[in-house]
Amino acid sequence: MVGLMDAIFLQILNGLDKGSAYALIALGLTLIFGTLGVVNFAHGALFMLGAFCAVTLNGILSLSYTTIDPSRTDFLGKPLKVQTPYVEAWFGPEIGATIIQWSVPLSILFAIPIMVAVGLIMERGLIKHFYKRPHADQILVTFGLAIVLQEIIKYFFGANPIPTPAPPAFAGSFDFGAWLGFAPGSIIYPYWRLVYFAFAIGIIGVVFAFLRYTTFGMVVRAGMADRETVGFLGINIDRRFTIMFAIAAVVAGLAGVMYAPINSPNYHMGMDFLVLSFVVVVVGGMGSLAGAVLAGFLLGILESFASMAQVVALLPGINQIIIYLVAIIVLLTRPRGLMGRKGVMED
Amino acid sequence: MLGLNKKDTSLFLIVVGMTMFAPFILNPFPETSQLAQFNAGYPDLMQRFVIFGIFAIGFNLLFGLTGYLSFGHAAFLGVGSYAGVWMMKLLTMDVIPAIFMSMVVAGLFSILVGYVSLRRSGIYFSILTLAFAQMSFSLAYSVLTPITNGETGLQLALDDPRILGVSQVDGSIPPASIFGIAMRDSWDLTLGGWSFTFNAGYYLCAVIMILAFYVSVRIFRSPFGLMLKAVKSNQQRMNYTGLNSKPYTFAAFVISGMYAGLAGGLMVAMDPLAGAERMQWTASGEVVLMTILGGAGTLFGPVLGAGFIKYFENIFSKINDNILYQWFSGLPESVADALVFVIHPFIGKGWHLTLGIVFMLVVIFLPGGIMEGLRRISAFVKKRFSSSPSSNGAVPSAKAAE
Numbered sequence A: 001m002v003g004l005m006d007a008i009f010l011q012i013l014n015g016l017d018k019g020s021a022y023a024l025i026a027l028g029l030t031l032i033f034g035t036l037g038v039v040n041f042a043h044g045a046l047f048m049l050g051a052f053c054a055v056t057l058n059g060i061l062s063l064s065y066t067t068i069d070p071s072r073t074d075f076l077g078k079p080l081k082v083q084t085p086y087v088e089a090w091f092g093p094e095i096g097a098t099i100i101q102w103s104v105p106l107s108i109l110f111a112i113p114i115m116v117a118v119g120l121i122m123e124r125g126l127i128k129h130f131y132k133r134p135h136a137d138q139i140l141v142t143f144g145l146a147i148v149l150q151e152i153i154k155y156f157f158g159a160n161p162i163p164t165p166a167p168p169a170f171a172g173s174f175d176f177g178a179w180l181g182f183a184p185g186s187i188i189y190p191y192w193r194l195v196y197f198a199f200a201i202g203i204i205g206v207v208f209a210f211l212r213y214t215t216f217g218m219v220v221r222a223g224m225a226d227r228e229t230v231g232f233l234g235i236n237i238d239r240r241f242t243i244m245f246a247i248a249a250v251v252a253g254l255a256g257v258m259y260a261p262i263n264s265p266n267y268h269m270g271m272d273f274l275v276l277s278f279v280v281v282v283v284g285g286m287g288s289l290a291g292a293v294l295a296g297f298l299l300g301i302l303e304s305f306a307s308m309a310q311v312v313a314l315l316p317g318i319n320q321i322i323i324y325l326v327a328i329i330v331l332l333t334r335p336r337g338l339m340g341r342k343g344v345m346e347d
Numbered sequence B: 001m002l003g004l005n006k007k008d009t010s011l012f013l014i015v016v017g018m019t020m021f022a023p024f025i026l027n028p029f030p031e032t033s034q035l036a037q038f039n040a041g042y043p044d045l046m047q048r049f050v051i052f053g054i055f056a057i058g059f060n061l062l063f064g065l066t067g068y069l070s071f072g073h074a075a076f077l078g079v080g081s082y083a084g085v086w087m088m089k090l091l092t093m094d095v096i097p098a099i100f101m102s103m104v105v106a107g108l109f110s111i112l113v114g115y116v117s118l119r120r121s122g123i124y125f126s127i128l129t130l131a132f133a134q135m136s137f138s139l140a141y142s143v144l145t146p147i148t149n150g151e152t153g154l155q156l157a158l159d160d161p162r163i164l165g166v167s168q169v170d171g172s173i174p175p176a177s178i179f180g181i182a183m184r185d186s187w188d189l190t191l192g193g194w195s196f197t198f199n200a201g202y203y204l205c206a207v208i209m210i211l212a213f214y215v216s217v218r219i220f221r222s223p224f225g226l227m228l229k230a231v232k233s234n235q236q237r238m239n240y241t242g243l244n245s246k247p248y249t250f251a252a253f254v255i256s257g258m259y260a261g262l263a264g265g266l267m268v269a270m271d272p273l274a275g276a277e278r279m280q281w282t283a284s285g286e287v288v289l290m291t292i293l294g295g296a297g298t299l300f301g302p303v304l305g306a307g308f309i310k311y312f313e314n315i316f317s318k319i320n321d322n323i324l325y326q327w328f329s330g331l332p333e334s335v336a337d338a339l340v341f342v343i344h345p346f347i348g349k350g351w352h353l354t355l356g357i358v359f360m361l362v363v364i365f366l367p368g369g370i371m372e373g374l375r376r377i378s379a380f381v382k383k384r385f386s387s388s389p390s391s392n393g394a395v396p397s398a399k400a401a402e
Helices: A004-036 A042-062 A086-091 A093-103 A105-124 A133-155 A177-178 A191-213 A215-225 A227-232 A237-259 A268-283 A290-304 A309-314 A320-331 B006-020 B033-038 B044-066 B074-090 B097-118 B122-141 B200-221 B225-242 B248-272 B281-294 B301-318 B322-332 B334-344 B350-364 B369-386 B394-401
Strands: A064-075 A078-085 A173-175 A188-190 B186-191 B194-199
Touching: A004 A042, A004 A093, A004 A191, A004 A215, A004 A237, A004 A268, A004 A290, A042 A093, A042 A105, A042 A133, A042 A268, A042 B350, A064 A086, A064 A173, A064 B097, A078 A086, A086 A093, A086 A290, A086 B006, A093 A105, A093 B194, A093 B301, A105 A188, A105 A237, A133 A309, A133 B281, A173 A191, A173 B074, A177 A188, A188 A191, A191 A215, A191 B122, A191 B200, A191 B334, A191 B369, A215 A227, A215 A237, A227 A237, A268 B033, A268 B122, A290 A320, A309 A320, A320 B122, B006 B200, B033 B301, B044 B248, B044 B281, B044 B301, B074 B097, B074 B122, B074 B248, B074 B281, B097 B122, B097 B248, B122 B281, B122 B394, B200 B225, B200 B248, B225 B248, B248 B334, B281 B301, B281 B350, B322 B334, B334 B350
Parallel strands: none
Antiparallel strands: A064 A078, A173 A188, B186 B194
């Protein structure tokens, strides 16, 4: 029998990893909205691109050549074909195998330049032309872009989810039950999810520190508050906003990279997360970075609480709709969201 | 005629003509020719043209006139479908109660959604409607399974009561019909190499679409429509002049939801089953695509967009590499290989990629959709042919630019 306290604790933990993903995507969305004033429906696609960076690197590192080992035979009695990954041939079997196993964390390095490039191309090539157009047009064009990106991924990677394992060092689970004094084994939590949560906190911390403590960040914050005045001071604010767009793309991409071992990436994962992330942004308050992060974790945890057996028995179906329900209530009672600033998209 | 001005009357007559003679228009190629695969004149596809036409006309009444972008319109269609199937299960296989009830239920549901969603506008409105649609979608899959039959979808069964009709005829479910004419009844006409199919279900849908189109024209030209356009152009100014815009947008929302319900009811009348996937937000996205592609805010654009998407979805999905090689058989093999390699990602299952690209291009370069494109072409042609070669200078081009 699982006690109430540890059940609650388990749900909080369960909510953290989804909440981390929501928070990271919502943070990027808010950065883009706060700087460029653009509603980016393709942000989920960037999350998905990140996940597929991990898939791609995993595939590249696993590229193998085939040799025939005449001394052994397969079950048909023919000489055994041995697949040797190139990295194992180059760096020796042990280091090579380790590199392949650690492909997901390595993908971070691989994904950053790709996401920067994607972000810059997207902003300069497409979004730039939509600053002055109505929000509906921005939604529509980025919605189209999201379809195109996900169909391209579907063309190259197929429609099935692709399992991407985490390094074996994080393969097990951590027994919170024993650690916190509950019954051992009552709360077990995979190490990788802890890593994901820590990673998300790290990224969020870096982004906030960057905005708060660097000159660049200060200028960007000034530009978010009053773009014209910053422009009058002779600062090329557009260029900085473009860079912020790239940063937002990187944040979404890295969230995707690290999420790949939790849920096998498929081509429509971006859309699934996008709809919820928008709800998160709205609940947090359009244009408020802290609000987006807070609402992301809050809704993630709330969602996992709603999936508790006791809650579902009381209110059937609540786990499916809780996030939307909260969004509707927040929008109607507190239109500005939890931490929305005054005057941002208030109508 | 019928309270329409001259221009609208001619547009209306064109629509009537096109829908009534669609079996001919959509089957321009003889059965035996290579091009027969481009024919679209078979009942199933024609029904989809007009049903999605109705859906898009309704969506356009909201988005095109008021500028409120709903991302959850498919929910009304789905709710309508369920209501329709239930009518067929409980009352009779006659489609009239089914269609009527799907409109009523979708209307009631849109009153609920609209009442809440319309308190906000802009992107908040989009997200609220999206949230409602996703909620209905999730609930249809989980808690509401007794009503919706969950993942299997709601279907007719032999032991349904059908208190006004019969449960079964000779051990099978009776066909959906209207006054005894079954929806699937067709009459084939063969003329030389051509064969045309006239389907009872299609003609029912077509007549209803004509009515729906007529109503939408009347709404566009009415003082009510003018109010809605005012909401789109500047709601704040409208409020300052002392007009409360809420009832107008609310009415538009409900009317538009009823159109979606009507489309759902007709879908059921043609094929008596309903599934939750009809309510998913991708389905809502599709009607947005149709309306924008055809031309939001124009009378005929949404119908055109619906037809365009449904036609090319059908054609593109059918083309495969073999067919491409047949087309390019006159070219050298290497050129044909290269062409097929380039085209391959865009056909068959890649149709959505093509659609996404076309949609992006339309939003970027032609915000008015196909209708805007047609207008530009006709202006260009007029300029070319009306001006004499000597005066082909600055003045006409300036006119065209207006």
